[in-house]
Amino acid sequence: MIPIENFLILSALLFAIGFYGVMARRSAILILMSVELMLAAVAINFIAFATYLDADAFSGLVFALFVITVAAAEVGLALGIVLRLYRERRTANVDEADSLKW
Amino acid sequence: MGMEQAWVLPAIPVVLFVLIALFNGLMPRRGDFLAILGMATVVGLVFLLLLDFTGSFRAGEFVPGGSNVFAFDWINIGQGFFVIEFSTYVDAITMVMLPVVTIVALMVMIYSTEYMRGEPRYGWYFAVLSLFVAAMLTLVLSGNLIQLYLAWEGVGLASYLLIGFYWERQSAAEAAKKAFVTTRIGDVGLLIGIILLWRATGTFDIQQIIAAATSGQIDSTYLTVSMLFLFGGAVGKSAQFPLHVWLPDAMEGPTPVSALIHAATMVVAGVYLVARFSPVYAEVLVARDVILYVGLFTAFMAGTQGLVSNDIKRVLAYSTVSQLGFMFVALGVGAVGAAMFHLFTHAFFKALLFLGSGSVIHATHRQEVEGLGGLRHKMPITTATFIVGSLALAGIPIFAGFFSKDEILHALISDGPAWAYLVLAATAVLTAIYSTRLVLLTFFGKPKDQHAYDHAHESGPAMTGPLVLLAILATVSGFFVFDQVGEALGLAGGIGALVYLDQPHHFTTLDWTFAAGAAGSALAGVIVGWAYWGGDAKRAVGARSWAPDLHAFLVNRWYMDHLFQAIIDRVILGLASVVAWFDKRIVNETGVDGGAQTIGYFGYRLKFLQTGKIPNYALGMAVGVVALTLIAVGG
Amino acid sequence: MFDRLPLPSQFDRTIVAGGTVVALVALPVVLVLLALLFADQISAAEMVFFLAATVILAGALGSVLLPNVVHAALSLVATLLGVAGIYLLLLTEFIALVQVLVYGGGVVILLLFALMLTNVADDPVVSDGSQKPFAMIVAAIMGSLFIAVMLDAQWGNPAATLVPFSEFGARIFRDFSIPVIVVAILLDIALTGAFVNARTAEEASEPRTEEAAA
Numbered sequence: 001m002i003p004i005e006n007f008l009i010l011s012a013l014l015f016a017i018g019f020y021g022v023m024a025r026r027s028a029i030l031i032l033m034s035v036e037l038m039l040a041a042v043a044i045n046f047i048a049f050a051t052y053l054d055a056d057a058f059s060g061l062v063f064a065l066f067v068i069t070v071a072a073a074e075v076g077l078a079l080g081i082v083l084r085l086y087r088e089r090r091t092a093n094v095d096e097a098d099s100l101k102w
Numbered sequence: 103m104g105m106e107q108a109w110v111l112p113a114i115p116v117v118l119f120v121l122i123a124l125f126n127g128l129m130p131r132r133g134d135f136l137a138i139l140g141m142a143t144v145v146g147l148v149f150l151l152l153l154d155f156t157g158s159f160r161a162g163e164f165v166p167g168g169s170n171v172f173a174f175d176w177i178n179i180g181q182g183f184f185v186i187e188f189s190t191y192v193d194a195i196t197m198v199m200l201p202v203v204t205i206v207a208l209m210v211m212i213y214s215t216e217y218m219r220g221e222p223r224y225g226w227y228f229a230v231l232s233l234f235v236a237a238m239l240t241l242v243l244s245g246n247l248i249q250l251y252l253a254w255e256g257v258g259l260a261s262y263l264l265i266g267f268y269w270e271r272q273s274a275a276e277a278a279k280k281a282f283v284t285t286r287i288g289d290v291g292l293l294i295g296i297i298l299l300w301r302a303t304g305t306f307d308i309q310q311i312i313a314a315a316t317s318g319q320i321d322s323t324y325l326t327v328s329m330l331f332l333f334g335g336a337v338g339k340s341a342q343f344p345l346h347v348w349l350p351d352a353m354e355g356p357t358p359v360s361a362l363i364h365a366a367t368m369v370v371a372g373v374y375l376v377a378r379f380s381p382v383y384a385e386v387l388v389a390r391d392v393i394l395y396v397g398l399f400t401a402f403m404a405g406t407q408g409l410v411s412n413d414i415k416r417v418l419a420y421s422t423v424s425q426l427g428f429m430f431v432a433l434g435v436g437a438v439g440a441a442m443f444h445l446f447t448h449a450f451f452k453a454l455l456f457l458g459s460g461s462v463i464h465a466t467h468r469q470e471v472e473g474l475g476g477l478r479h480k481m482p483i484t485t486a487t488f489i490v491g492s493l494a495l496a497g498i499p500i501f502a503g504f505f506s507k508d509e510i511l512h513a514l515i516s517d518g519p520a521w522a523y524l525v526l527a528a529t530a531v532l533t534a535i536y537s538t539r540l541v542l543l544t545f546f547g548k549p550k551d552q553h554a555y556d557h558a559h560e561s562g563p564a565m566t567g568p569l570v571l572l573a574i575l576a577t578v579s580g581f582f583v584f585d586q587v588g589e590a591l592g593l594a595g596g597i598g599a600l601v602y603l604d605q606p607h608h609f610t611t612l613d614w615t616f617a618a619g620a621a622g623s624a625l626a627g628v629i630v631g632w633a634y635w636g637g638d639a640k641r642a643v644g645a646r647s648w649a650p651d652l653h654a655f656l657v658n659r660w661y662m663d664h665l666f667q668a669i670i671d672r673v674i675l676g677l678a679s680v681v682a683w684f685d686k687r688i689v690n691e692t693g694v695d696g697g698a699q700t701i702g703y704f705g706y707r708l709k710f711l712q713t714g715k716i717p718n719y720a721l722g723m724a725v726g727v728v729a730l731t732l733i734a735v736g737g
Numbered sequence: 738m739f740d741r742l743p744l745p746s747q748f749d750r751t752i753v754a755g756g757t758v759v760a761l762v763a764l765p766v767v768l769v770l771l772a773l774l775f776a777d778q779i780s781a782a783e784m785v786f787f788l789a790a791t792v793i794l795a796g797a798l799g800s801v802l803l804p805n806v807v808h809a810a811l812s813l814v815a816t817l818l819g820v821a822g823i824y825l826l827l828l829t830e831f832i833a834l835v836q837v838l839v840y841g842g843g844v845v846i847l848l849l850f851a852l853m854l855t856n857v858a859d860d861p862v863v864s865d866g867s868q869k870p871f872a873m874i875v876a877a878i879m880g881s882l883f884i885a886v887m888l889d890a891q892w893g894n895p896a897a898t899l900v901p902f903s904e905f906g907a908r909i910f911r912d913f914s915i916p917v918i919v920v921a922i923l924l925d926i927a928l929t930g931a932f933v934n935a936r937t938a939e940e941a942s943e944p945r946t947e948e949a950a951a
Contacts, residue, residue, distance in 0.1 A: 020876035052892065735886055
């Protein structure tokens with residue numbers, strides 16, 4: 001059987017790459033894609049733990065399922081916001097939307 | 103209704119207050135009928151409670167000290183270290199207060215429907231009256247000091263709101279402020295007293311405190327000091343020297359309010375408080391002497407001021423202060439029964455006098471005796487009832503005031519110093535003189551203001567009805583003193599035995615010679631008054647020009663207000679300016695502004711961190727996650 | 738047949754370039770793994786895992802590094818399909834199916850639509866943010882830290898009895914009915930929010946024209 005560490009290392013790498021994307025990218029859509037990578041990493045962890053460590057092997061599955069659902073909802077909503085931002089500012093680049101700064 | 107349900111009594115007016123205050127605009131007649139119906143219910147319940155009380159008294163089931171009949175923990179901190187209960191406590195003193203408060207309140211509410219008709223804020227007026235009644239009933243029923251203090255402030259609040267009812271008028275707003283601030287000085291004393299007693303006994307329960315104090319668990323000096331602070335609260339609320347100055351000004355409120363709050367009920371809260379703690383005061387004779395002399399001085403001083411005042415309501419206000427002084431004198435010699443008895447009769451005849459004066463004011467729109475006179479032709483019912491009230495106040499036999507005042511004088515000559523008795527007897531004569539003067543100037547003689555006289559008319563039944571009823575009570579309430587009356591009402595041992603539970607004292611042995619002397623002096627006072635102010639009051643005018651300085655001294659209320667104003671201007675404002683300087687320079691400019699400026703400086707310097715760009719924040723977050731993970735793993 | 742579907746030349750180039758890259762990256766890896774398998778160095782399951790891991794990591798790197806947004810999105814598809822493979826490897830077929838359906842079918846399409854609706858057609862190349870070097874350092878530290886922590890921990894023995902595919906529905910709606918309802922509400926709200934956000938501009942402009950007409 002494949003050792004669990006393999007999956008965990010894969011998920012850690014995937015998570016780090018996703019986080020790099022969130023920090024480095026300018027386009028809001030690309031940032032969203034990077035967030036999807038991070039969510040996938042988390043889901044892999046859940047499933048791996050469920051399969052390897054949980055005698056019932058079900059709670060982790062459900063969590064992964066919910067992570068996927070929430071990710072889908074998040075993408076739908078966030079893309080709506082991106083479109084709105086694009087209409088208002090003619091750009092989808094997050095560093096041009098800096099009205100948070102006084 | 104048994105004693106266990108006594109908490110219902112204040113609950114009814116509380117609900118009414120909320121209902122009327124919020125929804126009076128939606129109700130027919132602005133909800134006044136609701137207040138009156140609720141009040142009538144409370145009166146009925148009080149009598150049911152009285153039946154239960156006398157029944158258990160007769161059956162010998164009643165514990166002389168009364169009992170906590172309803173209690174639950176309101177606040178409990180530290181497993182009984184600091185417990186505040188909500189409790190009702192019913193005993194003889196409570197049973198004297200309850201009928202007084204509720205009956206007078208009902209009369210005043212009925213009276214107000216005509217007196218206040220067409221006023222703006224009519225519904226609010228009845229709402230606040232309900233609030234007052236609720237607070238007053240909580241006060242007399244409360245079994246612990248915190249609840250009592252709460253109700254104490256509650257009646258103060260209602261009093262403030264009602265004195266300032268016509269707040270558009272500058273003088274009314276100022277009088278309300280003065281009353282609130284002046285009584286507040288006393289209230290602080292009360293609070294200090296409560297805290298001192300809690301420190302010594304660890305409880306707020308009144309009966310436990312009394313038990314602890316009378317069994318000598320508290321150091322006597324400490325007890326004396328705390329009881330004097332407690333008396334400070336009574337001084338403020340009951341308008342005793344030196345905090346008496348607010349009561350005459352409180353007459354700015356509507357007259358029925360003066361009758362209810364500033365004559366019959368709220369101002370006797372101080373008497374009630376001292377009476378409630380009378381077993382403790384019996385232990386600390388120094389404090390009791392202080393009460394005696396304060397009461398004595400106040401009684402005399404207010405009596406002299408009442409002699410010269412021109413405002414019909416102010417005369418009554420001075421007389422109230424003076425009569426409260428009488429009660430404190432009785433408490434000062436330990437005659438609790440006499441004080442409570444005087445409280446009982448005084449409430450009825452003083453409420454009657456106020457409501458009568460209100461009837462006069464309502465009819466003539468004048469309240470200076472200089473502008474009245476001869477009204478007996480126009481207002482027969484008001485005149486007759488007012489005379490009954492004045493005779494009761496003056497202490498003429500068969501009327502209520504005679505019996506109660508006689509009791510006080512008798513207690514004083516038995517247990518007090520002789521010169522105190524002389525002063526108080528002189529005050530009693532003064533009382534007779536000024537009440538005669540008031541009646542003569544208002545209802546007899548020639549009209550001094552023809553216009554007002556022409557417009558005067560007898561008031562309607564809603565006003566005269568309560569007058570007649572109170573006049574009957576002012577006449578017969580004195581007879582309760584006789585044991586036979588009590589037995590006829592079904593009380594073994596008479597009412598004396600009920601009211602004087604811990605020190606049985608029977609009135610059948612009324613000292614007739616002494617009573618005759620008191621009656622004679624009262625009669626003499628009436629005659630003197632008649633001689634001076636009868637007809638066109640020539641002799642009174644002569645007396646005024648004979649001693650103009652004395653007259654000015656009395657008219658200016660012994661220059662007491664001037665003195666207080668001077669103290670406030672020189673001492674308090676001087677101290678306040680020092681404090682204000684400290685507050686402005688040190689606290690505000692250095693502490694508050696300085697702190698804000700420091701933060702503002704750093705904020706300005708660190709502003710560059712806030713780029714407003716989301717990736718920057720994400721990077722910051724990542725650094726934080728790494729740092730936290732390092733701490734968690736490394737630690 | 739292809740002349741009936743006139744693809745834009747740019748898209749054509751994308752396919753060709755992507756195919757070349759995948760072949761260049763995947764072929765050596767597949768060959769190495771096959772060699773190892775036949776040499777009995779690794780089991781078949783391990784070979785599948787490493788293959789999937791290669792696809793995932795390569796796709797992930799592509800989606801965060803490629804300058805062209807369309808390339809990045811297509812590279813994301815590779816990653817998500819690889820993740821589905823990992824799920825299969827972990828014996829959870831249902832999740833793998835959901836992953837393919839929701840991500841491959843829904844999310845990526847949505848992302849591509851969003852790309853189309855913004856100014857991608859005019860300017861498909863987006864430069865990265867100025868903090869790129871810092872981000873690289875921090876992400877590297879983070880990833881190595883996580884790996885270190887995961888290797889450090891003792892994970893105990895595998896003890897799993899898997900829920901059969903046939904019981905999955907019964908289990909989820911019986912034992913997790915409340916979370917399912919909550920997630921349903923969340924989806925509803927998200928949908929409404931997306932709808933409102935996307936529509937508001939036109940809604941707001943309509944009454945103004947009516948007023949102008951009146």
